[in-house]
Amino acid sequence: MSIAEPAPGVIAPRPAVAALPSYAAGKPPKAAEGLTPFKLSSNENPLGPVPAAAEAAAAVQSLHRYPNPAGEALRTELAGHFEVPYEDIVTGTGSLGALTQIISTFAGTGEDGTADEVIYAWRSFEAYPIVVRTAGAKDVPVPVTAEGRHDLEAMLAVITERTRVILLCTPNNPTGPALTHTEVTEFLTKVPGEVVVVVDEAYLEFVRSPDPVDGLALYRQFPNVAVLRTFSKAHGLAGLRVGYSIAQQSITQHLRKTAVPFGVSAVAEAAAVASLRHLDQVHARVEELVGERQKVTQALAEAGWRIPETQANFVWLPLGTESLDFAQAAGVQALAVRPFAGEGVRVSIGEPEANDRFIALCRTYSGPAGVA
Template identity: 60%
Template sequence: MSTSTTDAVYPRPVLGQMPPYAAGKPPAVIEGLTAYKLSSNENPFGPVPAVVDVIRRYAESGQTCRYPETTCSALRGRIGETFGVEPDDVVAGAGSLGALMQIISTFAGAGEDGQKDEVIFAWRSFEAYPIVVRAAGAQDVQVPLTADHRHDLKAMTAAITDRTRVILLCTPNNPTGPSLSTAEVEGFLATVPPHIMVVIDEAYIEFNRASDAVDGVDVYRRYPNVVVLRTFSKAHGLANLRVGYSISRPEITQYLRVMATPFAVSSLAEQAAMASLDHLDEVQERVQRVVDERERVVASLRELGFEVPQSEGNFFWLPLGERTPELVDTAGSQALSVRGFGTEGARVSVGEVEANDRLLRMMSEFGVR
């Protein structure tokens, strides 16, 4: 990347150090086969009917020419009622990723001495983490997962330095699937200095069925340095509307609101999210259908001899190593798109029953070597 000032404009040098974000690709069109996208952890059942009604009414309202209310006060109030938190503790963003960008850009970057703040997270985890951290001017510190694809919390504690400003915990972990327990998180927090922010990213919490799973909202109530991230993209089926939020103490939210992008959440997204919260029983029914399919598919894959870590999201991880590209290509030939991560493994979203059945037939032929 050129840095010459004589021939053209040029971006910040950090751009050359940022990994590209690789979104899940759409499936190939194969004659005679219905194509299924299993690469982006989308909810195959979509939003509940009440949300569809909201979208229809909004399209007819003529309000697309009007700006939304900047603080999403109505949605924050509804989130407060639903989860028993103060509305002022909620900051909305364009998905949980938008909320994360607000957090990192507010609390990590370059210090007054010119040195980069550090942000610790497990790796592999959500691939946007290093992008967001580096874009803010901070330094990412990646701590390898354990052999069973879980956060290595002891190693994350050991990685803390006097430059550490933020630590990210992704639970359930995307793309590998395991979740953190309450005991694990509280034990970890006991080792973290109170001036360091700990973000509990719970984008997939609704799919978590682990009996000892941590509840970030419960933790934030007892630890002033904890921030919780959640989204309407996954369980609620609102990925395209881009609405998520963070929950933290007022001493944190007061700064997040300063850095928040104005009008990041549209009025349509806000109204749809509220309608979904008003029909949580229907949302939970759809989530349970995904969970049931996840358990069925994972059990079948293990019977075929594949190693599949315990997943508590709407996806599962196949640590296939060098065979990963082969799996991606094989799935493509069956009109299925899955998300390959180099030669580490593949993340497969739980899809419709027919998609899952086709995947299992394919994996039976793919075989274990």
């Protein structure tokens, strides 16, 4: 893609930035008479954080002081919880912040001026190409299968001497399917050891498959694996932006150089630590959402919809050209959903009333692209 030269006197970004797609966050719902509006567009946890986490955040009295430079308290808690070395954990502003550190560290433009390559499935998390291109690297998207799953064989086939990082999003956002531990293990045995493989597990708590990916086991077995996790989804702390990566020290020793100092606020750190100490309550909330997910997917199947098997806290409607039309129909029902023009619509699992209204819409929607 060619970028026109800026006119004299016009302040312009560098060409790589000018060519970037814009990240499109989920929009809030619009009011509709007689209906409670619900936001089903951002994969947020509608049940919120556990009480102890909210209380810990509210109790922070050191707002005039800088937080721990590298999330030391949270890393200590995580190290004890997962039984991993403290040095293997690097915190970030959500899993996206942790991913940005990895890409900035290992992929960019080489000394010869050639861009490094980062492989990922597509469609997947829409921030991937933005982060990769911002770093000066070249993204190599590999189409997902008709079922919305990673095509691991196709991803292996595009590895070159310029490949520096591979991203695996499991469950995949926005399509929903999860990889299996068996297939990822086999995949990793075929990836060159100098290529960093990121296992993005932002939604792992929602997985109920018979062979779920065990990111921690993979990181222990393969020195080139980095695991991404977040407190935004299951823990209900999306507004505080706290996540982390776990990798062996051959990786983390370099990540700490690109990590933003004081990136995790004192409020976020306190809430995350408290949430970890009340995981039984976190899991109870997740189980409630998984139950709602099952209700939604069963109702859609009974209504004739063909959708990918989701292991996350959302469903994917492969509506193609009908995507924007469906989103508009949802908006009339005071439901905000996330359309991807020409591809599909991602709908988060929300409050029971929101899910019931979404099911009712699906039962009556006449768009031919998503209904059997």
